[in-house]
Amino acid sequence: MPKPKPFLICLLLTLITIPIHSIPTTSKLEQRTFIIRVNYEAKPSIFPSHQHWYQSSLNSISSSLNPPKQIQILHTYDTLFHGFSAHLTDPEANLLSKQPHILDLIPEQVRDIHTTRSPLFLGLQPSSNTSSLLEESDFGSDLVIGVLDTGIWPEHPSFNDRDLTAIPAKWRGYCPSDFPCNKKIIGARFFCEGYEATNGKMNGSTEIRSPRDSDGHGTHTASISAGRYVFPADTLGYAKGIAAGMAPKARLAVYKVCWTSGCYDSDILKAFEQAVIDGVDVISLSVGGVVVPYYLDTIAIAAFGAVKNGVFVSASAGNGGPGGSSVTNVAPWVTTVGAGSIDRDFPAEVLLGNGKRVLGMSVYSGPGFRPGKLYPIFYAGNRDGGGGSEGGDGYSGSLCLDGSLDPDLVKGKIVLCDRGINSRVAKGQVVKDAGGIGMILANAVFDGEGLVADCHVLPATAVGSASGDVIRRYIGSSLKKSVVPTATIIFHGTRVGVRPAPVVAAFSARGPNPQTPEILKPDLIAPGLNILASWTQRIGPSGLTVDNRRAEFNILSGTSMACPHVSGLAALLKAAHPEWSPAAIRSALMTTAYTVDNQGGIMKDESTGNESTVMDYGAGHVHPQKAMDPGLVYDLTTYDYIDFLCNSNYTINNIELITKKKRDCRDAKRAGHVGNLNYPTISYVFVQYGQHKMSSHSIRIATNVGDPTSVYKVKINPPMDTNVTVEPEQLSFRRVGQKLNFLVRVQVESIKLSAGSSVTKSGSIVWSDGKHTVTSPLIVTMQQPL
Template sequence: MADQQLIRLLEAIREVSMDFQPNSPVKRQQKSLARIHGVVSVFPSKALHLHTTRSWDFLGVTKNVKRNPSVESDVIIGVIDTGICPESPSFSDEGFGPPPKNWKGECAGGDNFTCNRKLIGARFYAQDDSSARDEYGHGVHTASIAAGNRVPRASFFGIAEGIATGGVPSARISVYKVCDARGGCQWDDFLAGFDDAIADGVDIIMCSLGTELYGLHWVEDPVAIGTFHAMENGILTVHSAGNSGPGIATTASTVPWLISVAASNTDRSIIDKIVLGNGKTLTGSGVNSFILNETKLPLSWDWGYQPPPKSCKGGSARKGPIRKLTNLHHQYVIVRRECNPGCLDKKKVKGKIVVCDGNFHNYNPFDEALRAGAAGAIAVGKRNTSSIEPLPASTIRYNGGYTEMQLYFYSTKNPEGTILKSEATIDSEAPSLTPFSSRGPNMVAPDILKPDITAPGIDILAAFCPEITPSGYDFDKRKTNYIIMSGTSMSGSHVTGAAAYVKTFHPDWSPSAIKSALMTTAWPMKETQGAFDVYGVRDHEFAYGAGNLNPVKATDPGLVYEATKDDYLAMMCSMNLTFFGKCPKHIKLGSPKDLNYPTMTVQVKSGKAFEIKFPRTVTNVGISNSTYEATILISNTTDPNYEVLKASVEPRILSFKSLDEKKSFVVTVAGKLKLLGSIVSASLVWSDGTHHVRSPIAVYTDLGPK
């Protein structure tokens, strides 16, 4: 179907109120549109959600890493996001030549927008928009992580100062603004952006937004549709897994023809220290640029109306669960307070540092502290992700200084403290997964592992637009060219840069070959590195996929698992899905697990013995004359009382005589998992002594409550 025809159809759909009631005129129009030749699916346009510089050094992509500058300059990354700020130093075109010869796009950036030889293309789509300029601050950040220039002395008001750089600083960027100033992104704009990026001739597409509809059928999923179209045209799409963790089955990035990215940290963390009146220092998290000059202010914890006013949304002003603590022979009754909206007494907290104690699932406690006139705020909760607030603020965890603060607070008549400016510190345990990163298993295709890989997504310093407030509050007048953000959007940007880096060494590689190279060379994650779901159960590969990104190794993977459009169609035919195309006659797959994927996953029934076979084919891209031997490693976390797994591969030796030669093998796993929610991990490693081609294996039962 022609791109412009598809766009016209999407625009026609958008003009109609999508009130899908039975027998409504809209319902009849939907059926009429569906009969048009070439229409894959007709569905209501809904909202997508954004999945928001030490990191590249941490990944091994240092200043002196091997590069192909001339080839890198010909790589074009399409950024489908909230736009960009063309004046940012990260997108200066100093030293750049003309755009690559395969570039077919244009600079249609609208008002007050100019492209250059680095930022070679721009488009925007929202009806009430007039420019591709970023008004939200997300697209400029992600674009610079992937392909921003090297900019010295970058920082957020002195925090994390250093050289800001993208993974492929010589690459070109084309921007497709599909989201508005509030971060709202419509499906039809998203698909139009994909079509334009493909027609413009981009090489890699970065997409850091998606639905929050877990298990959304692929025929109704704009990400599935847009990325399939890209794959058909030889373009790899990198997609963020989402920020809805740590619950199981929370990723909406489910299709196998894109690479789904989870978020982990680097060995640099941003911390925000709290100094109590007794001299003790607590370490919290937060990106705080404010300086209180170590002035100690009163701490307010026992505040709130009794009974709460009507404006109080929630129970934070009421006495919550009572918790008793015994320390140094003192027993204190601790009453939780949560800073719910409208619940703080301005008279009691104005000019003080207020302490907010709760889980904060659906609101930001710092908003309420700000409304009540607090001079600063300390949040106590389960999550430990840094955020930028318009007042001095820090977050501590229940197991990270909470008890010390409680004991101090209730042992003195006039508790006081201060919040220091944030600083960078070393995290020797990195990489570890972040709780907010969305998890598998895959709700649409349970035998396809998702996410695929993890990459840095915590406390990432990258470009920002100085005209945008860093905290989201209009009265916050701070202006900065660089900001610190966290999210799977940031991790997806690192994988985008890595994919482009691999492509500079292998311009002719297919999207699946690049994806395979990134996955099979990833660093294995340790079982202790944050892979727990909301119930405290290890979620293994469903948290981090094949492991942590290793870009330099990915340029020389040795072997790759390749899949074509026909392979994906055959896989969908095994699921009785034919909306993307006809079933290929020359390829038959019994189930999705038979897809030639770099990982091997299967869901089995608890309490029943199983024997599963995974057929796979690898292509030699390493050394022409080479011999690979297989090793299978079973995770040492397996409980033999409840989980039994044996695995083998046939043949165990693969001998190649030339490059691009293909060899097939079959992995067999057998055993019994007695309990619901069981996950057993293993890995297959092919090695010729130089290359180590690793494929995770995950066998699991129904994981229970979602």
């Protein structure tokens, strides 16, 4: 969903080491979950297993408490991480930290969950004339995508196994006896121990202790990555067509880790570990949280272990846009995906009583407004007579919060609601409960002009921030003249061939990378705005419990929807190129991405209508067909990532927490800096400490995956007011798999900046052999210290 919920728990910004660092809490007896790293090799032989040893460690502190109590292990981790998780008070955590084999305690973070046309928009369809990615990869057959989300609705036609071959022999996963797995959904598990430790046992009315999806989000994301072809498909009559995921023959393994109050780190880490043990090829994670150092980020730690085992990990960039430095899931071994639009929308305009028309967006099917008839319009935020003190609850009334609208003032009217706090569709239910007949949902200034189509429970449409101001002014001016303001909503159904497209979705999280600005994030964007995909039968398309409608498909927006597009594409690329590493797959997607829309201009920023930048879209919008044959890739191994961590000035203990390996960083630090990571994008950060001229350099290693004999020449598009050189200017390859180095040197002159401010400029470096074009964004950031 484009607006993330408030987090229920905050992650510490400093690592708890031995002796344990101070743990700020509101109460010493308040419990929370810790993920505990253990010296795995120190297990005494008296214990038959590590789990017995871990439980003994907890029992030893339990017996010292007054009164004694039993503390149980939530999860044991043996593959990507060595240790366990437990729900502890601060005194218990301090006691545990004093045991010699306990290395670290990481407080748990709670994360939030962040199609009929997108395959066509991406150019992803079988072709009788040329070799397509779908055909080259056999539609992803035998590749396994692990989806960590809210579960799945297995009976949906998108998950049928008709004509699929036998389950791949490599698969080691599990499916409960009471869950209808098949040759499409080949694994299904759920992890709720961390969730229940904080929230108590589920009552069964709204949650299911099963991989079955009662929310819809997981079913939606799973079908985007690997849904089968389904016809006909639509949502309430909108977006009619053939539904399909990116890799229609790929197998799905479902790991339910998200529940009504969020997705808990201890469960996510266990699911990552199990997915790798089971044998997935790709992990798709449409959840996120606050950005912290990588050694405190459970997702970063888990993803490192997965990538080390050859598993591609894609994660949503977050929905905190359009503000800067809002991107999440920023570890360089994770492919971070932002959201763009496709060339389809669902216009629903507002016609005001003064004849003005205001563009809106909606998915609504039901009793509409009578053609040609205008209805009274009400806004609780107008204190000059349109509501406010008369309209009930003032500020909360303008936001249409639960119980804030006076039925005597709202009945029979269209209500203008401001976006914020409660969900967009919930505002419509509040209006409906108060007797309103329709709703106009206006963006806040921060949201800009980005429009999201929701399945509303009454006639409703969303309008941009400026359009909301137009409507408010009309209401205010009418009331001053003692004229009843009126309006109606006109629904235009589905529109295709929209221009410009793609645009960067307003909600899509933006760079710069708040943890490591030298690594550009997000990496790229993919379709994430108004995406139709499969839906659960446990809840209506609005997602509200009072919505009794049922739909096989639903239209949702968010980087949650963009992430599984890339997950599915990664499965296709892995099937077409089984020898490629996760880093090579990401490189192929990034260096072939595009930044030009279907009108021939730079992609627009939906929130402003202006040109977007690399901080909005990263390397650009995915281009699957070109990614199949990128020519060159920038590959990486776990050793490269460890060097990166060394150059990030992490301690040996910090690095071991992520990698499970001790590393002497002296050689790595002599070799370069964080920007030397062999990443497909190149970014420099210059801090102006009084010097007039500054320079830096980066080394990149290109691997030939194209024609055996090929010569690539470089084209430099330098950022404004910078001097960029590349040595050598030509790379001559003699075989597939050959690696050649080149050096990029950047020189800049200081500029006048106010204290604490910065400015970013972008360009690119393009290698071409006449057939392939390999593009790397080049970013220069100038900072003035405080």
